[in-house]
Amino acid sequence: MTDADVRHVVSALVVDKPGTLNRVASLLRARSFNIESLTVGTTHEPGRSRMTIVIRGDDAHTHQVLAQLNRLIEVLEVVDLTDASRFELELALVECSVPADAAARRAIKDAMATAGGELLTAGPDGWRLRLAAAPAQIEIALAALRGHGLRNLVRAGSVAMAASTPSQIGEKP
Amino acid sequence: MASLPIPAAQPGGDPGSEVAPRIGARALCEGLVARGVTTIFGYPGGTVLPIYDVLREFPLRHILVRHEQGAAHAADGFSRVTGEVGVAMATSGPGAINLITGLATAMMDSVPMVAITGNVPRALLGRDAFQETDIVGIALPVTKYAALVTDPDEVPLAIAEAFEIASTGRPGPVLLDFPKDVLQIETSAPHPGPGDLRLPGLLRPVRGDVPEADELAEMIAAAERPLILAGHGVQIAGATELLREVAERSEIPVAHTLLGIGNMDETHRLSLGYAGMHGWMHVNKAIQHCDLLIGIGMRYDDRITGKTSTFAPRARIVHVDVDRSEIGKNVRADLGIVADAGDLLAALGRRLPQSPRRDAWWAELEAWREVSLQRSWHGSGAWRQGRLSADYVVEQIGEATGHTATLASDVGQNQMWAARYFGFRRPFAHVSSGGLGTMGYGVPAAMGAAVGRPEHETWAITGDGGFQMTMQELATLVAEQIPVKIAVLNNHKLGMIRQWQEIIYEGNFHSAELFGPDLVRLCEAYGMPGFRATTPEEVVDCIAAARAAPGPALIDFQLDDAQNVYPMMLPGKGLSDMVEGGS
Numbered sequence: 001m002t003d004a005d006v007r008h009v010v011s012a013l014v015v016d017k018p019g020t021l022n023r024v025a026s027l028l029r030a031r032s033f034n035i036e037s038l039t040v041g042t043t044h045e046p047g048r049s050r051m052t053i054v055i056r057g058d059d060a061h062t063h064q065v066l067a068q069l070n071r072l073i074e075v076l077e078v079v080d081l082t083d084a085s086r087f088e089l090e091l092a093l094v095e096c097s098v099p100a101d102a103a104a105r106r107a108i109k110d111a112m113a114t115a116g117g118e119l120l121t122a123g124p125d126g127w128r129l130r131l132a133a134a135p136a137q138i139e140i141a142l143a144a145l146r147g148h149g150l151r152n153l154v155r156a157g158s159v160a161m162a163a164s165t166p167s168q169i170g171e172k173p
Numbered sequence: 174m175a176s177l178p179i180p181a182a183q184p185g186g187d188p189g190s191e192v193a194p195r196i197g198a199r200a201l202c203e204g205l206v207a208r209g210v211t212t213i214f215g216y217p218g219g220t221v222l223p224i225y226d227v228l229r230e231f232p233l234r235h236i237l238v239r240h241e242q243g244a245a246h247a248a249d250g251f252s253r254v255t256g257e258v259g260v261a262m263a264t265s266g267p268g269a270i271n272l273i274t275g276l277a278t279a280m281m282d283s284v285p286m287v288a289i290t291g292n293v294p295r296a297l298l299g300r301d302a303f304q305e306t307d308i309v310g311i312a313l314p315v316t317k318y319a320a321l322v323t324d325p326d327e328v329p330l331a332i333a334e335a336f337e338i339a340s341t342g343r344p345g346p347v348l349l350d351f352p353k354d355v356l357q358i359e360t361s362a363p364h365p366g367p368g369d370l371r372l373p374g375l376l377r378p379v380r381g382d383v384p385e386a387d388e389l390a391e392m393i394a395a396a397e398r399p400l401i402l403a404g405h406g407v408q409i410a411g412a413t414e415l416l417r418e419v420a421e422r423s424e425i426p427v428a429h430t431l432l433g434i435g436n437m438d439e440t441h442r443l444s445l446g447y448a449g450m451h452g453w454m455h456v457n458k459a460i461q462h463c464d465l466l467i468g469i470g471m472r473y474d475d476r477i478t479g480k481t482s483t484f485a486p487r488a489r490i491v492h493v494d495v496d497r498s499e500i501g502k503n504v505r506a507d508l509g510i511v512a513d514a515g516d517l518l519a520a521l522g523r524r525l526p527q528s529p530r531r532d533a534w535w536a537e538l539e540a541w542r543e544v545s546l547q548r549s550w551h552g553s554g555a556w557r558q559g560r561l562s563a564d565y566v567v568e569q570i571g572e573a574t575g576h577t578a579t580l581a582s583d584v585g586q587n588q589m590w591a592a593r594y595f596g597f598r599r600p601f602a603h604v605s606s607g608g609l610g611t612m613g614y615g616v617p618a619a620m621g622a623a624v625g626r627p628e629h630e631t632w633a634i635t636g637d638g639g640f641q642m643t644m645q646e647l648a649t650l651v652a653e654q655i656p657v658k659i660a661v662l663n664n665h666k667l668g669m670i671r672q673w674q675e676i677i678y679e680g681n682f683h684s685a686e687l688f689g690p691d692l693v694r695l696c697e698a699y700g701m702p703g704f705r706a707t708t709p710e711e712v713v714d715c716i717a718a719a720r721a722a723p724g725p726a727l728i729d730f731q732l733d734d735a736q737n738v739y740p741m742m743l744p745g746k747g748l749s750d751m752v753e754g755g756s
Contacts, residue, residue, distance in 0.1 A: 014374075015373075015374060017320075018321070019309060019313070019319075019320065019321075022310065022313060023313055026313050026314050027314075030314055060501065064498060064501060064502050067497050067498035067500075068498040070376075070497070070498070071343075071376060071496065071497075071498050072374065073317070073318045073338055073372065073374045073375055074374055075374055076373050076374050170376075170497045170511075172373065172374060172375075172376060
């Protein structure tokens with residue numbers, strides 16, 4: 001990674017078939033991209049899945065790779081949402097020790113306020129919360145929790161949607 | 174030949190209606206026939222035996238190779254000379270894996286091909302059954318598409334889609350993997366018509382006029398020293414005539430990539446020669462001094478550009494390719510055009526006025542060409558001093574065949590000598606592993622090329638290293654009487670390895686000397702004519718004797734020791750600083 005590296009949020013519409021994820025991941029690996037997050041789920045259309053891929057790279061290199069991604073038979077549409085107005089959301093499940101003092105309680109409360117949080121359980125073995133917010137907000141919340149008993153973390157990765165119709169990397173007629 | 178069992182199942186029939194049930198293997202063969210396949214290069218094994226059990230019922234010639242790598246290269250060679258989709262077949266596990274080198278070779282050079290592999294029955298998939306392997310997983314990065322066909326009813330559609338994918342847009346290899354029971358179970362699924370394919374993700378080039386040709390025509394009008402650099406894409410698009418017309422109309426000299434050789438008759442006044450690491454010095458010089466470089470159907474790969482920061486420093490660079498992802502991948506393009514090479518050349522032809530001759534530019538080019546020809550080994554005429562040199566051998570094969578033979582080369586020094594000295598006159602004649610650089614490619618590729626275009630005399634030019642990698646295909650050539658003439662440029666060395674070790678590794682030779690068999694006696698063992706030349710005087714007679722043999726023949730050319738290929742661009746250097754050498 002270099003200083004020119006930018007966090008790219010890419011949305012790809014793909015064919016829902018065995019091997020599609022393999023092919024997409026394999027292409028990114030072959031070009032030495034580390035995948036920061038990749039989510040995949042079904043869409044409103046049968047047989048179509050939507051991937052949200054977060055990778056870091058300089059713009060030119062990343063766009064060239066996205067053009068290669070668009071070339072795959074399994075890929076129907078690729079959109080780089082990095083510079084687009086978009087909704088981006090991530091889900092995180094967090095486990096903390098039972099708060100030891102008022103500061104710890106405040107940290108958990110602040111974290112939940114920052115990142116759309118909800119307390120799931122507050123048992124004697126620990127507290128579990130759910131965060132749902134933009135990844136940057138999640139980061140802020142997690143920073144607040146570190147040092148106050150954060151002991152387990154499961155993140156779902158970003159899902160993103162353009163706020164208006166974005167331009168594609170090439171057209172598939 | 175028995176008639177087709179289900180003639181109604183051809184494309185253009187009623188795609189919606191079911192047909193009489195037949196097993197998956199028959200549906201597969203019908204699909205191949207419907208797609209115009211005539212020849213399969215293959216090797217049987219347990220999981221593809223259901224196909225071999227019915228193969229006789231179909232008008233399909235099966236050529237039994239001696240190693241699956243040979244099948245893949247032969248299908249590749251067949252495809253490169255015919256423009257059709259070559260077909261290779263192998264069984265599961267080791268058989269399928271042996272295809273991989275050939276698939277990667279085809280992928281790098283945009284060769285349309287369909288590989289059919291068997292796999293273990295569906296119930297055993299994933300259980301490490303005998304000869305099971307995840308060939309789709311292995312093939313993914315070296316194919317345009319690879320898939321496991323898990324339903325007998327999907328067989329007709331899978332075959333049709335495989336051919337569509339392989340041959341549409343930028344061509345490439347496709348692998349289809351069939352579990353054995355999918356081939357054995359009956360299906361009533363009909364063969365799809367043209368409208369039944371479900372390939373929304375397949376990039377189909379927009380055909381027709383190319384509006385960007387306006388801007389390119391303006392750039393050409395403004396240029397004083399324009400140069401076209403034409404690649405394999407021109408031949409794939411069937412656009413060699415259009416290229417010649419554009420070159421003549423605009424008076425632009427044409428350089429070629431290694432796989433672009435044959436885009437123009439090399440004796441044409443506007444054909445400059447081939448460029449790159451071992452390309453002609455004057456061609457590379459032209460690239461470095463031109464003010465407009467028009468790359469058409471090529472990739473600006475590292476063997477052409479050298480260090481990209483010093484590549485074509487005076488030029489505005491244009492890049493035309495059917496594959497959008499190639500534009501700007503290796504070299505910045507001042508103008509990138511995503512188009513079929515033929516469409517672009519046609520569009521350009523309509524826009525360009527007849528240009529007067531570019532005398533000043535040509536005067537420079539001619540001066541460089543004269544020096545370039547003199548300096549090379551070729552010009553030094555070593556053969557006149559009684560030394561058997563590779564350039565002389567290749568040139569004489571060119572002369573004897575009227576420069577119209579199909580020539581498949583292997584990889585290494587022999588490949589560069591073949592490219593430099595044969596004197597190609599027509600497209601689809603030069604068959605070479607340009608991108609992957611696959612040693613062992615030459616003989617099996619020539620085999621496929623000879624089957625695909627039997628009307629053209631076919632030669633394989635190979636070194637003693639590459640030859641020994643796939644020489645088991647001599648048996649195939651003899652058994653099938655495929656009349657390939659093999660010229661082994663035998664220096665008892667891995668010549669290009671030796672050359673690098675001499676020039677780059679300060680003469681620290683390691684593993685460069687190569688023991689090999691007595692090739693004439695090897696031919697005797699296989700039952701085919703073998704000849705040997707050790708002096709220049711014997712070259713012409715040996716070539717004549719090999720040509721006179723009705724079937725395959727081999728000539729062992731015992732080369733003068735340690736001949737290098739010059740000029741040479743050193744790794745990490747640019748086109749402007751190339752190494753010359755006399756011998």
